[in-house]
Amino acid sequence: MTLRVYNYLNRKEEEFVPLHPGFVGMYVCGPTVYGDSHIGHAKVYITFDVVHRYLEYLGYKVRYVQNITDVGHLVGDGDVGEDKIGKQARQERVEPMEVVEAYTRSYFRDMDLLNIIRPDISPRASGHVPEQIELAQILIEKGHAYEANGNVYFSVPSWPNYGKLSRRKVDELEEGARLEVAAEKRDPRDFAVWRAANPEHLMQWRSPWGQGFPGWHAECTVMARKYLGLPFDIHGGGLENIFPHNESEVAQCEAAYGEEFARYWLLNNMVTIEGVKMGKSLGNSLTIQQAISGNHAQLSQGYSPLAIRFFILNSHYRQNSDFTDEGLKSAARGHERLLGTVALVRQKLAKAEAEAEVDEEFARVIEQHRARFLEAMDNDFNTPQALAALFDFNRAVNTLINGDQPVSPATLKAIDDTYNTLGGDILGLIPADLSGGEGVSAPGLEEDLIRILVDLRTAARKNKDFATSDAIRNQLAQIGVVLEDRPDGTAWKVSRS
Numbered sequence: 001m002t003l004r005v006y007n008y009l010n011r012k013e014e015e016f017v018p019l020h021p022g023f024v025g026m027y028v029c030g031p032t033v034y035g036d037s038h039i040g041h042a043k044v045y046i047t048f049d050v051v052h053r054y055l056e057y058l059g060y061k062v063r064y065v066q067n068i069t070d071v072g073h074l075v076g077d078g079d080v081g082e083d084k085i086g087k088q089a090r091q092e093r094v095e096p097m098e099v100v101e102a103y104t105r106s107y108f109r110d111m112d113l114l115n116i117i118r119p120d121i122s123p124r125a126s127g128h129v130p131e132q133i134e135l136a137q138i139l140i141e142k143g144h145a146y147e148a149n150g151n152v153y154f155s156v157p158s159w160p161n162y163g164k165l166s167r168r169k170v171d172e173l174e175e176g177a178r179l180e181v182a183a184e185k186r187d188p189r190d191f192a193v194w195r196a197a198n199p200e201h202l203m204q205w206r207s208p209w210g211q212g213f214p215g216w217h218a219e220c221t222v223m224a225r226k227y228l229g230l231p232f233d234i235h236g237g238g239l240e241n242i243f244p245h246n247e248s249e250v251a252q253c254e255a256a257y258g259e260e261f262a263r264y265w266l267l268n269n270m271v272t273i274e275g276v277k278m279g280k281s282l283g284n285s286l287t288i289q290q291a292i293s294g295n296h297a298q299l300s301q302g303y304s305p306l307a308i309r310f311f312i313l314n315s316h317y318r319q320n321s322d323f324t325d326e327g328l329k330s331a332a333r334g335h336e337r338l339l340g341t342v343a344l345v346r347q348k349l350a351k352a353e354a355e356a357e358v359d360e361e362f363a364r365v366i367e368q369h370r371a372r373f374l375e376a377m378d379n380d381f382n383t384p385q386a387l388a389a390l391f392d393f394n395r396a397v398n399t400l401i402n403g404d405q406p407v408s409p410a411t412l413k414a415i416d417d418t419y420n421t422l423g424g425d426i427l428g429l430i431p432a433d434l435s436g437g438e439g440v441s442a443p444g445l446e447e448d449l450i451r452i453l454v455d456l457r458t459a460a461r462k463n464k465d466f467a468t469s470d471a472i473r474n475q476l477a478q479i480g481v482v483l484e485d486r487p488d489g490t491a492w493k494v495s496r497s
Contacts, residue, residue: 001378003058006318008242008265009165013380018233019263024060025232026052027224027262029241030122032069033103034088037110038285039308039323040238040271040278046309046428047268047317047381048236049116053426054377065227066119068107070100071126071203072195073216077245079153079192080182083213086202096202100124110288113305115428121227125219129205132214132222135256136193136207144255148184150196150210154252156189162251165265166243191248193218217248224262225253235262239269239318240277268317273298278323286323300325306429307332313383313427334391335429340484340491341394342419343434344401345412347451352409359411362400366418369393373422383427390423402489434493450481454490457483
């Protein structure tokens, strides 16, 4: 199969063919850094991390640009109100850029924990003000924008293609029904490319129209164009931003520069709690740090970052992911089962001597499951189906390594390579090193001693010597070694808690 993606620009699934052979330019709307990242953010950035990883697996050179919004995003997402970062700065009694620095660091810390590869470029809106002023000037010159009281507004009626992404007709738009409309707008549907700043506004720059700051939509337009050119291949982000944010990005870019903006629009759906979108503004958000620590009323325990990643990937990116504590528990159990088998394979492989050939019959099993996995990924990055293929492979591996026949070192190596490629390189769920609480952490002699004790306990259980069996389990638990008895054998890991 070739990679096929669902393109929101035409509402069709189509073959992905980049503009330049061997190269993919991808822009994803980044966070507005005024608070800690929540599970909704995790879904966006895990989704596009997997897109990034899979494109690289397919052999593409990817330039991944993800912005940091540090000015211009107003409360309510409209053109009237307080800047979100300015409001947070006022509440914390600090400078706006202190807020930006603190939450940018927090954001990257959380993304690193979730095993998300950092973007190639993370431009800040405040670092691209000259380009945004230039965009406003071009739009005015071409008759698609106008100045009013120091503000520059895009004239929606001047651009008949407005609505082509969100499928909203210009004459049916009612932005003013939801948001307060600035009095100086010629049309309530017009949106700000540049905003006039009040004297007390802490973030402002000199412009041809007086002191001001950029409009939220203008930021992504100029940064995507600067680093990827026009058109570029993939624009990603959350589906909830298709209107007005993404729609306005497209309109002002194509009106100003006369070129297509983005060729493929890949948009993920939301994380919900009891069917309601999760978000800081709605007061129902669950931060990534709360999910890890368990410090939240809706959680019974904390979860590892990779269990959270597993939870996100267990639903298709275009579907809603409804958060429940039980859903995270299930994800954690599934991830533990996967890592337990990987650990057993690596334990056996570490003690095996080199051998040249892979078992021919199991080589076919590996290829069958690899093909199923890649077929799922080629089907619009269908990670639930890819995980199903990986777990079927996991069952086949368990049957093999717990069987009566010895497994050749070459076969064990081929199995481990498959886990590393599919579960590690592509899905980001299997670390190359299972230390630090994600699986087994006892190299060398310690690992051998634990394995000896596990084998002694297995022998005791077969002889129905349950007192010895329980004693070994309990004493291992006291030093942080957790055992998991399964039909296909006993897996173990070292708990860092």
